[in-house]
Amino acid sequence: MKRNIPLLYAxxxxxxxxxxxxxxxxxxxxxxxxxxxxxxxxQSIFAVAMAVMEYPSxxxxxxxxxxxxxxxxxxxxxxxxGVYTVASSFQGVLVAEILLGISTSFIxxxxxxxxxxxxxxxxxxGAYARCEGRSTFFGQTGEAAGALFAGVLYARxxxxxxxxxxxxxxxxxxxxxxxxxxxxxxxHSGRHLKExxxxxxxxxxxxxxxxxxxxxxxxxxxxxxxxxxxxxxxxRDSGVPLASFGPVWAxxxxxxxLFAVVSHRVRDRLGDRWMLLLLMLxxxxxxxxxxxxxxxxxxxxxxxxxxxxxxxxxFLLHVVQTEIPSASRAGMLSLQSLCFRLLFACTGPLVGxxxxxxxxxxxxxxxxxxxxxxxxxxVYLFLRxxxxxxxxx
Numbered sequence: 139m140k141r142n143i144p145l146l147y148a149x150x151x152x153x154x155x156x157x158x159x160x161x162x163x164x165x166x167x168x169x170x171x172x173x174x175x176x177x178x179x180x181q182s183i184f185a186v187a188m189a190v191m192e193y194p195s196x197x198x199x200x201x202x203x204x205x206x207x208x209x210x211x212x213x214x215x216x217x218x219x220g221v222y223t224v225a226s227s228f229q230g231v232l233v234a235e236i237l238l239g240i241s242t243s244f245i246x247x248x249x250x251x252x253x254x255x256x257x258x259x260x261x262x263x264g265a266y267a268r269c270e271g272r273s274t275f276f277g278q279t280g281e282a283a284g285a286l287f288a289g290v291l292y293a294r295x296x297x298x299x300x301x302x303x304x305x306x307x308x309x310x311x312x313x314x315x316x317x318x319x320x321x322x323x324x325x326h327s328g329r330h331l332k333e334x335x336x337x338x339x340x341x342x343x344x345x346x347x348x349x350x351x352x353x354x355x356x357x358x359x360x361x362x363x364x365x366x367x368x369x370x371x372x373x374r375d376s377g378v379p380l381a382s383f384g385p386v387w388a389x390x391x392x393x394x395x396l397f398a399v400v401s402h403r404v405r406d407r408l409g410d411r412w413m414l415l416l417l418m419l420x421x422x423x424x425x426x427x428x429x430x431x432x433x434x435x436x437x438x439x440x441x442x443x444x445x446x447x448x449x450x451x452x453f454l455l456h457v458v459q460t461e462i463p464s465a466s467r468a469g470m471l472s473l474q475s476l477c478f479r480l481l482f483a484c485t486g487p488l489v490g491x492x493x494x495x496x497x498x499x500x501x502x503x504x505x506x507x508x509x510x511x512x513x514x515x516x517v518y519l520f521l522r523x524x525x526x527x528x529x530x531x
Contacts, residue, residue, distance in 0.1 A: 166180070170228065178493075182487050196472025205317040205319050252320065282392045361446070373437050395448065423439065429503030
């Protein structure tokens with residue numbers, strides 16, 4: 139079980155070593171000919187592909203095992219990036235994105251469940267937040283490493299980042315071969331639909347603390363996800379040189395990595411109430427800065443959102459993990475990702491259409507105002523139910 143921990147760190151590093159990510163919006167626009175609304179539509183379809191497989195993949199992981207699920211994810215990753223190397227139209231990119239969406243759905247929930255169960259097998263589940271933060275650190279470090287020279291690779295040959303990405307997933311496949319399946323509680327009746335509905339009822343109806351935590355986590359997650367697809371045209375419009383796109387993207391991911399590592403320490407020092415206030419301030423400051431500033435250095439406000447993203451993950455995911463039974467851990471974690479993907483699928487194209495019509499800066503302003511309204515009531519409900527449940531115990 140102890141060997142699983144560094145192997146999961148390595149898998150996270152490789153999974154997030156995305157050579158194309160820092161320039162992929164430019165690739166879509168300049169070489170495939172997509173508009174921003176088409177790009178956000180594409181990502182919505184990616185979200186739907188994940189949504190369709192999100193809970194089934196987690197359910198399958200709980201039954202066939204975490205290691206086979208991650209192996210399937212690596213094989214689908216090889217196939218998806220391989221399709222990208224020959225894609226020349228919206229349809230070709232769509233096939234690649236669907237394959238990658240299914241791959242991501244097999245990872246979503248499974249990696250975190252395997253990490254928690256491996257720690258639990260050694261009696262160390264209390265260290266989960268720290269280990270999850272380290273996993274995020276390695277993942278974001280991998281993305282930063284992949285992005286560092288992305289602009290240079292793209293300028294030399296636009297398909298080179300995608301070719302390298304296939305090799306990365308071959309290495310990830312080799313890592314999965316060394317994982318060990320942990321012993322864990324299994325209470326499966328064989329009536330799959332009944333068990334799936336029972337898990338959904340537990341998440342969304344029976345456990346109100348879990349429900350509110352998931353809603354807050356989704357809202358904060360989306361706040362750092364929209365800019366991923368908007369920041370590259372924002373930088374191009376602001377006059378940031380193409381060669382700087384890789385280092386800028388690498389910097390953003392290093393910010394996520396560093397703040398993920400210190401997340402548990404910040405929570406221990408501030409407590410839940412002040413931790414959530416800090417996360418809200420980072421969201422508001424990031425969007426308002428991006429929306430009301432101009433110039434080549436305006437992208438630095440994006441780093442406020444990436445700092446929030448780094449701290450949010452280990453903090454709220456640890457709260458969620460403590461509320462979930464072992465027998466359905468991957469499936470219930472996948473339900474959270476399912477809701478995230480569905481909500482993005484509904485809102486992403488609207489955000490892209492607004493950006494095409496009114497500009498990226500105006501879109502950031504609109505999103506900033508929306509989060510000024512949405513976050514305070516969610517934080518209030520989270521703290522209220524947390525206080526009530528702890529008092530009841």
